Amino acid sequence: MNAPRKALAASAFTIGLFALVSTGCVVPADGYGYDSRVSVGIGLDYYEPYGSFYGGGWNSGYYVGPYRGFDNGGYRRDRGRDGPPRSFHPAPGTRPVPTIPSRPRGGRGHGH
Amino acid sequence: MPLHLHRQFHAALLSALFVASTAPALADPPLLPPLLETANAEHHVGKVILVQLVTPDLASAKKFYSALFNWTFRDVQAGGIRHAEALHDGQVIAGLVQKDLPPGQTRIPAWMSFLAVRDVDALKKAVVQNGGRVLSEPQSFPNRGRQATFADPQGATFSVLASTSGDPPEELADPGEWIWSSLLTSNADSAAAFYQTLFDYEVFDLPAEKGHDHLILAAENLARASVNSMPVARPDAHPHWLNFMRVENTTAMIGRVVSLGGHVLVAPRPDRHGGLMAVVSDPQGAIFGLLEWPDGENKQVNK
Numbered sequence: 001m002n003a004p005r006k007a008l009a010a011s012a013f014t015i016g017l018f019a020l021v022s023t024g025c026v027v028p029a030d031g032y033g034y035d036s037r038v039s040v041g042i043g044l045d046y047y048e049p050y051g052s053f054y055g056g057g058w059n060s061g062y063y064v065g066p067y068r069g070f071d072n073g074g075y076r077r078d079r080g081r082d083g084p085p086r087s088f089h090p091a092p093g094t095r096p097v098p099t100i101p102s103r104p105r106g107g108r109g110h111g112h
Numbered sequence: 113m114p115l116h117l118h119r120q121f122h123a124a125l126l127s128a129l130f131v132a133s134t135a136p137a138l139a140d141p142p143l144l145p146p147l148l149e150t151a152n153a154e155h156h157v158g159k160v161i162l163v164q165l166v167t168p169d170l171a172s173a174k175k176f177y178s179a180l181f182n183w184t185f186r187d188v189q190a191g192g193i194r195h196a197e198a199l200h201d202g203q204v205i206a207g208l209v210q211k212d213l214p215p216g217q218t219r220i221p222a223w224m225s226f227l228a229v230r231d232v233d234a235l236k237k238a239v240v241q242n243g244g245r246v247l248s249e250p251q252s253f254p255n256r257g258r259q260a261t262f263a264d265p266q267g268a269t270f271s272v273l274a275s276t277s278g279d280p281p282e283e284l285a286d287p288g289e290w291i292w293s294s295l296l297t298s299n300a301d302s303a304a305a306f307y308q309t310l311f312d313y314e315v316f317d318l319p320a321e322k323g324h325d326h327l328i329l330a331a332e333n334l335a336r337a338s339v340n341s342m343p344v345a346r347p348d349a350h351p352h353w354l355n356f357m358r359v360e361n362t363t364a365m366i367g368r369v370v371s372l373g374g375h376v377l378v379a380p381r382p383d384r385h386g387g388l389m390a391v392v393s394d395p396q397g398a399i400f401g402l403l404e405w406p407d408g409e410n411k412q413v414n415k
Contacts, residue, residue: 047222048219048352057345063318064294067316068386087302100292100334101282103284105201105284
């Protein structure tokens with residue numbers, strides 16, 4: 001291979017190397033769709049894995065909303081003495097279940 | 113071409129490629145507006161203080177949400193990123209980011225929850241020590257604060273923000289604003305322990321279906337979010353945070369969602385607090401909840 005051809009080959013190799021390096025950085029991390037190229041700008045680049053969350057299975061007893069503060073002070077699940085141990089530290093049984101803020105914006109309402 | 117010209121060409125090419133490849137990393141971060149128009153000294157660690165959408169069609173998303181919730185938008189152009197702040201009654205309540213979805217990708221846009229913290233870097237250490245992962249390293253944005261994005265041990269993603277303008281005050285959300293967040297996860301017990309370690313929450317164990325958990329995460333004597341087992345029919349669904357918008361009439365809002373090109377995923381149904389809730393998606397597929405929260409104090413509670 002003569003010198004000009006070697007120089008051209010080196011250029012081609014360099015271009016390929018840079019292309020590989022620059023695009024290799026944007027492969028989504030572990031399937032979460034994170035793209036470091038965009039994360040540089042705003043730190044947020046995420047698409048949930050497709051679908052499958054919904055479309056059934058929300059039975060009548062499946063609740064996700066907040067507890068609404070009423071005069072009974074909240075109620076708890078009664079697991080009984082034989083209930084499985086929890087990984088978290090449950091709030092003391094004497095503590096009423098909190099609700100969300102109730103004070104209207106800019107006003108002096110009924111506190112939290 | 114003579115050899116020396118080849119070498120000059122080669123050197124110039126290398127320089128150009130180096131500059132091109134490093135420019136994004138060296139660019140200044142986007143100048144995001146502060147979270148609060150009027151800064152305060154409030155900090156509410158563990159509270160969801162911002163919800164941000166990544167969407168492949170920013171223009172359509174703005175059209176959909178402005179028609180649905182009367183949001184207005186303020187465009188932020190920086191660093192080649194298309195970003196918009198959503199406002200409701202002059203308050204910043206959401207961010208929307210344009211991100212093209214590569215062809216063939218089977219993913220959907222998502223609303224990301226931002227939880228308030230005081231020290232993002234300390235929280236990052238706690239995340240890693242407790243089985244979570246770092247998806248986006250801590251990064252500072254002038255005016256906005258410092259933020260990072262993580263995955264919890266079950267795989268649900270969340271972000272944290274140490275806001276330089278303070279955190280929103282403890283006020284009831286108006287209709288058209290975020291009012292609640294729920295984590296739907298494969299192991300509610302472990303997830304609650306993880307978030308309790310990170311944010312020092314109190315955890316309240318509410319009655320739930322057999323084999324399921326409905327846990328309330330609270331701080332400062334206020335409920336911040338729930339942690340729920342996956343629904344019966346979807347035990348293998350991907351863990352995720354679901355954010356709820358306060359609405360005055362869930363059923364009526366469902367009709368508007370559909371007329372604007374969105375979809376109903378969970379039809380209106382009563383929840384524990386006595387109001388109706390539903391789960392919908394925007395035309396691009398981003399999922400969010402609708403939640404009625406009556407102002408009155410005498411509504412029936414579903415136990």
